[in-house]
Amino acid sequence: MWLKALIQPTLNLSVKLSSSHAAHVYERPGRWMPAEERAALAAALREIAARSLPSGQLDYGVFRADSGALDRAVIMLIRERGSGRPVAFNALALLDVTYRGRPETVTHLGLVLIDPEARGKGFSWALYGMTTLLLFVRNQLRPFWISSVTQVPAVVGLVCEGFSNVFPSPDGTVRRFDHLALARQIMQHHRAAFGVSEDARFDERRFVIEDAYRGGSDHLKKRFDDAPKHRDAAFNDFCAATLDYHRGDDVLQVGQMNLAAARRYLLQDVPRHSLPALLGAALFLLVQRALLPAIYWLSPGRQWGRLRPWREKRDV
Numbered sequence: 001m002w003l004k005a006l007i008q009p010t011l012n013l014s015v016k017l018s019s020s021h022a023a024h025v026y027e028r029p030g031r032w033m034p035a036e037e038r039a040a041l042a043a044a045l046r047e048i049a050a051r052s053l054p055s056g057q058l059d060y061g062v063f064r065a066d067s068g069a070l071d072r073a074v075i076m077l078i079r080e081r082g083s084g085r086p087v088a089f090n091a092l093a094l095l096d097v098t099y100r101g102r103p104e105t106v107t108h109l110g111l112v113l114i115d116p117e118a119r120g121k122g123f124s125w126a127l128y129g130m131t132t133l134l135l136f137v138r139n140q141l142r143p144f145w146i147s148s149v150t151q152v153p154a155v156v157g158l159v160c161e162g163f164s165n166v167f168p169s170p171d172g173t174v175r176r177f178d179h180l181a182l183a184r185q186i187m188q189h190h191r192a193a194f195g196v197s198e199d200a201r202f203d204e205r206r207f208v209i210e211d212a213y214r215g216g217s218d219h220l221k222k223r224f225d226d227a228p229k230h231r232d233a234a235f236n237d238f239c240a241a242t243l244d245y246h247r248g249d250d251v252l253q254v255g256q257m258n259l260a261a262a263r264r265y266l267l268q269d270v271p272r273h274s275l276p277a278l279l280g281a282a283l284f285l286l287v288q289r290a291l292l293p294a295i296y297w298l299s300p301g302r303q304w305g306r307l308r309p310w311r312e313k314r315d316v
Helices: 002-006 035-052 124-138 153-162 177-189 233-242 259-269 275-297
Strands: 012-016 021-027 073-080 086-099 102-114 144-150 164-167 250-257
Touching: 012 124, 012 275, 021 124, 035 073, 035 086, 035 102, 073 124, 086 124, 086 144, 086 177, 102 124, 102 177, 124 144, 124 153, 124 250, 124 259, 124 275, 144 153, 144 177, 153 233, 153 250, 153 259, 177 250, 250 259
Parallel strands: 102 144
Antiparallel strands: 012 021, 021 073, 073 086, 086 102, 144 250, 164 250
8 A cells, every 4th residue: 555655646645633533635536536436535525515505515616527626636535533424625726827937736725614513623724734735745845836715714814824925915015926927817717616707807906806606606605794703803804804795705815835834834733643643644755756756767668647658669
């Protein structure tokens, strides 16, 4: 099992969160997971959504069987260790963009849902940061861009505190040149990833998507009074002043996952009892990234994606 995991080009990794719960991270499961397992994963996500959103199901991204979203998603699924019951998930989307003339991937933080019976069990640190940390380590500690679309003040604050160079934010200190170039591409090509219709207006000055809840995410719309608040009132005031909750606005935030963000996450957010398991997973990924080039080099007859495209042998 470990040898197989070492040579996998995508994440397929379990991390123990506590004595009662474990998280499993699946990167692009639509590309490698057998159909039966893929159907079971989708069913687990729908089960959590049904318990979390009594007003109705969602109809975008990983919830649409015909969307191909699992080909471009990174899923963290939290289960009870004894029963295997799914209780929470985070669905990230990998968005292809161009950054300064070269192909780049923006990791969209996506949807987080927690079974009401499992809320208050301390899953936030894992759902809002662990997957991006593992991707950062797997990327050999190279920074990458992240994005988030939300109207929830608590999430706006988590993004500002958890990542670097985030725009927009209440302090307004980050320059937005690169952010605007990425935001325009996200809004032009990737609205389906967060359930926003093509006719929703994007205010480039404020990074606000107006009337955003038409496009599959309708049941996520909240009043300001009902939206979870952040402990720092600055984020709550920012959302109240920036967004029209009656209309259904969202804010698009763009930032970076880098070494500073990873350090803050490990020192401030990860519970001490979960730190050994997370560091073990990170060490495993570092070993994997060091070992893979040697495996590639010693296997000249095998296809390795873009590194060595497949070429059929021809008779001379």
